Amino acid sequence: MVKTARPADTPAEGSSAGAASITAIPARRRRFLLTDRWIAFLFIAPTIALLLFIAIFPLIWSLYLSFTNYSVNSPTGPQWAGIQNYLNIFADPSISSFFTITAKFVVESVGLEFIIGFGLALLLMKKFPGRGLAVTLLLTPMMLAPVVVGLFWKFMMSQQFGVLNWFISLTGACTVRVTCPDWLNSYPLTPWSMVIADVWMWTPFMLLISLAGLSAIPRYLYEAAEVDRASAWFKFRHITLPLVWPLLLIALLFRTIDAFKLFDIPYVLTGAGPGDATRTISYHLYDLAFNQYDTGTSCALAYIMLVIVIAIANIYIRYLNRASETARQG
Amino acid sequence: MDISTVLRRTGDVVAYLVIAAALVVFLFPLFWIVDTSFKPFSEVFSIPPKFFNFSPTLENYKHVFVTNTEFTTGGTASSVSTGFQHYFTNSIILAATSTALALALGTATAYAFSRFRIKGANDILFFILSQRMLPPVVVIIPIFLLYRQLNLIDTYQGMIILYTTFNLPFAVWMMKGFLDEIPKEYEDAAMVDGYTRLQAFFKVIIPQALPGMAATAVFALITVWNEFVFGLLLTSEVARPAPPFLVSAQTVGGIDWGQIAAASTIFVTPVIIFTFLVRNYLLRGVTFGAVRR
Numbered sequence: 001m002v003k004t005a006r007p008a009d010t011p012a013e014g015s016s017a018g019a020a021s022i023t024a025i026p027a028r029r030r031r032f033l034l035t036d037r038w039i040a041f042l043f044i045a046p047t048i049a050l051l052l053f054i055a056i057f058p059l060i061w062s063l064y065l066s067f068t069n070y071s072v073n074s075p076t077g078p079q080w081a082g083i084q085n086y087l088n089i090f091a092d093p094s095i096s097s098f099f100t101i102t103a104k105f106v107v108e109s110v111g112l113e114f115i116i117g118f119g120l121a122l123l124l125m126k127k128f129p130g131r132g133l134a135v136t137l138l139l140t141p142m143m144l145a146p147v148v149v150g151l152f153w154k155f156m157m158s159q160q161f162g163v164l165n166w167f168i169s170l171t172g173a174c175t176v177r178v179t180c181p182d183w184l185n186s187y188p189l190t191p192w193s194m195v196i197a198d199v200w201m202w203t204p205f206m207l208l209i210s211l212a213g214l215s216a217i218p219r220y221l222y223e224a225a226e227v228d229r230a231s232a233w234f235k236f237r238h239i240t241l242p243l244v245w246p247l248l249l250i251a252l253l254f255r256t257i258d259a260f261k262l263f264d265i266p267y268v269l270t271g272a273g274p275g276d277a278t279r280t281i282s283y284h285l286y287d288l289a290f291n292q293y294d295t296g297t298s299c300a301l302a303y304i305m306l307v308i309v310i311a312i313a314n315i316y317i318r319y320l321n322r323a324s325e326t327a328r329q330g
Numbered sequence: 331m332d333i334s335t336v337l338r339r340t341g342d343v344v345a346y347l348v349i350a351a352a353l354v355v356f357l358f359p360l361f362w363i364v365d366t367s368f369k370p371f372s373e374v375f376s377i378p379p380k381f382f383n384f385s386p387t388l389e390n391y392k393h394v395f396v397t398n399t400e401f402t403t404g405g406t407a408s409s410v411s412t413g414f415q416h417y418f419t420n421s422i423i424l425a426a427t428s429t430a431l432a433l434a435l436g437t438a439t440a441y442a443f444s445r446f447r448i449k450g451a452n453d454i455l456f457f458i459l460s461q462r463m464l465p466p467v468v469v470i471i472p473i474f475l476l477y478r479q480l481n482l483i484d485t486y487q488g489m490i491i492l493y494t495t496f497n498l499p500f501a502v503w504m505m506k507g508f509l510d511e512i513p514k515e516y517e518d519a520a521m522v523d524g525y526t527r528l529q530a531f532f533k534v535i536i537p538q539a540l541p542g543m544a545a546t547a548v549f550a551l552i553t554v555w556n557e558f559v560f561g562l563l564l565t566s567e568v569a570r571p572a573p574p575f576l577v578s579a580q581t582v583g584g585i586d587w588g589q590i591a592a593a594s595t596i597f598v599t600p601v602i603i604f605t606f607l608v609r610n611y612l613l614r615g616v617t618f619g620a621v622r623r
Contacts, residue, residue: 036446039527043442047435047458047498054495055461058472065472072475120352123345134349136609138356142616143605145556147573148594152359155366155587161375163362176377200359205616212613212621247621254617261465264558268577285467290563295471302468309463 066299085300102281106259109198117206142204150268153197157183209251213244246324253316366591390592417575425554428493436501444509462499466559497550507619508542545611
């Protein structure tokens with residue numbers, strides 16, 4: 001059974017304070033006891049304080065900095081520049097090309113992860129000996145560090161000694177060190193190398209969530225359809241898909257936002273090259289802030305990214321509400 | 331056998347073949363790194379690649395800890411530490427401490443949201459979750475400036491505060507999921523027996539929540555263990571964890587892939603062990619407790 005956490009559904013337990021008073025603790029002692037109200041406050045306050053300190057306060061500070069020409073390594077303080085940074089970003093054609101690179105990467109990798117992950121999940125719904133182990137093994141890549149994944153693939157994709165090219169040469173398609181592709185430094189191949197590494201790492205995530213969705217579909221729906229001699233396609237289209245769709249949307253939301261933030265893999269695998277062919281927006285932001293020390297502009301770009309992330313989340317959530325609505329009616 | 335049985339059997343065989351192929355594709359990179367880590371230097375780059383036909387050596391593992399080149403000083407060869415041990419220890423310290431803190435704070439907060447009526451609970455919970463959605467590169471610039479002001483750059487305290495905060499939203503949401511599943515009658519009964527609310531929390535609820543806390547801790551550990559951006563940009567030496575070091579090792583004086591393979595194997599092994607330990611909680615873990623089985 002798949003349940004979506006809905007905090008509203010938790011019955012409020014404030015009334016249990018009444019239960020406490022039944023316990024008849026002597027009034028003298030009760031005065032020194034913490035009331036539930038105080039406990040709630042003490043339990044929540046540190047968390048909120050830490051989040052305000054590390055997340056919210058810096059965000060407000062960077063909003064201010066995004067309207068200044070501040071640079072971290074200059075001795076002069078921030079000077080007000082109005083919306084100049086934002087105007088510069090929108091006028092800069094290279095930045096819009098980095099957004100295009102990122103968007104293409106997101107669509108390609110999340111799309112492939114979705115298709116492969118969901119496809120494998122459909123196959124893995126069959127019961128066979130060793131299934132549990134197979135699933136766990138298939139899920140390992142997503143638990144690894146992205147930088148280590150980048151290193152793995154950098155080693156395997158080397159044009160000179162990479163095992164990937166050797167496998168390709170076995171098919172007779174090319175000769176290693178002569179005609180085999182240069183995965184890490186050629187256009188238009190290198191952006192796809194980044195997609196391959198990401199798909200290897202994150203397809204397991206789609207697989208995991210698809211499996212959860214599929215195994216939550218009640219069997220009797222299929223049995224009823226079989227009585228009616230429904231075709232396999234009909235069952236897939238009218239039972240499987242509508243019922244797993246809300247969960248798949250959650251998976252797509254998580255992956256889209258994560259892929260949009262991609263930094264580790266281009267940093268390790270491709271170094272944003274060749275040229276700027278794999279310069280994702282996160283990589284550019286890092287470069288702008290920590291190599292070019294253009295703090296003002298980088299804060300502005302960071303805010304644009306933030307707005308996009310929030311927008312993606314909102315689009316999906318709106319879709320999700322509609323999808324679960326149809327699932328309930330269907 | 332009629333035609334439909336033949337079709338179904340063929341379908342099954344094709345399905346198993348595809349699953350087997352997927353296993354090979356998804357496990358090969360892991361196998362290849364472990365395999366490479368045991369190869370002598372001359373075999374690491376050989377084409378055609380050697381899969382098993384080499385004499386395994388632990389040289390690469392030695393070179394993870396001490397440098398490849400041995401300096402001869404006054405007739406005796408001495409090797410220099412690569413610093414891996416330092417960074418690796420740092421990773422353990424940072425991951426363990428920040429996980430313990432995030433788990434303690436997160437469990438307390440989750441308990442409050444699970445058991446008490448709190449004004450605007452949904453909004454606060456959503457606010458907590460949204461913090462985890464922020465791209466690290468977006469928040470890192472102001473955090474860098476803040477830490478520079480407070481002299482927290484490259485300190486254990488700074489990194490522990492940061493990683494604790496980083497894991498808090500996750501800990502709160504995971505633990506709320508687990509605590510919601512513990513019937514409140516347990517602590518009601520305890521309080522009828524004379525326990526105070528706090529005693530009931532520590533002596534009744536915490537023992538019940540331990541499996542959930544363990545799962546949450548494992549995910550938090552892995553998250554910090556794998557984190558790269560903050561480690562790269564907010565530390566330089568003293569508090570630097572292993573991932574930035576792994577990456578920088580590949581640019582200094584050519585790439586010794588045997589050494590990197592060995593270091594990666596050491597780095598990845600605990601994660602794989604932990605993954606197996608929490609395999610039944612993976613779904614909850616990757617969805618912040620939103621999806622349960």
